Amino acid sequence: MLFDDTYRTIAEPSEGIFRDRGSKFIGYAFPLSTDEEAKLILQRIRTEHPKARHFCWALRLSPDRSVFRIQDDGEPSGTAGRPILNAMLSADLSNVLIVVVRYFGGTLLGVPGLINAYKTAAAEAIKESSIVEKTVNDIYEAKFEYLAMNEVMRLIKEEQLAVLDQQFDNHCSIRFEVRKANLNAVIAKMEKIEGLRLKYLTTV
Structure with missing residues (x-):
């Protein structure tokens, strides 16, 4: 690596x-x-x-x-x-x-x-x-429709991502931390979820 x-x-x-x-x-x-x-x-x-x-x-x-x-x-x-x-x-x-x-x-x-x-x-x-x-982690924000919530939460659980902030309404958003080494795999799975938009925030 x-x-x-x-x-x-x-x-x-x-x-x-x-x-x-x-x-x-x-x-x-x-x-x-x-x-x-x-x-x-x-x-x-x-x-x-x-x-x-x-x-x-x-x-x-x-x-x-x-x-x-x-x-x-x-x-x-x-x-x-x-x-x-x-x-x-x-x-x-x-x-x-x-x-x-x-x-x-x-x-x-x-x-x-x-x-x-x-x-x-x-x-x-x-x-x-x-x-x-410590591991180097990237923080991302995912925005998605309420209907996609189960899919998003399942992925977060499977990948053991740390959730920093979440808001569930008609339009939902979750801020999460992902280890840099796992980043590409997680992003690829997220991008398959319909209507989900990802935004990179920072690295910690």
Whole structure:
């Protein structure tokens, strides 16, 4: 199969700590699915640590692991965000944000020291998390006439599709999630149902 339809992420937030020459690096790992969530988490962490010197982070989004962002937040370029991302890459995680909060201890650590500290704090947070494997799913909406409802519901049951939302009236609609690997087979069966219209919504 060309497209791997599973990815690894973390089940719940976790944290780890690394200390070096008086500086304290607290790593926080969070599962997430959008950039917006990351902004809210960062705001919250800044509020929780008003005396911290730096808030460096990296995130990796999308099941194909193609979207990532890094932020050194005042540390020398390449010494914080990139090592945090590398810890994520080593664990092959996606849909994760890791923030490392630094309390400066008065001694400069130098570039190698900083790289090691940020990478280790991120790795410690990952070590404390539960890693789970998820499937990449597409969300579709099916619209159909009331008369076709039995046929549609039977297909949903046979294919074990997760129903996210449903409205049954004269005109019915169902939003459902289908694993990418099974997508073509499910769509082919749906398209055989008379009058049914399918619309792709998003991938999760």
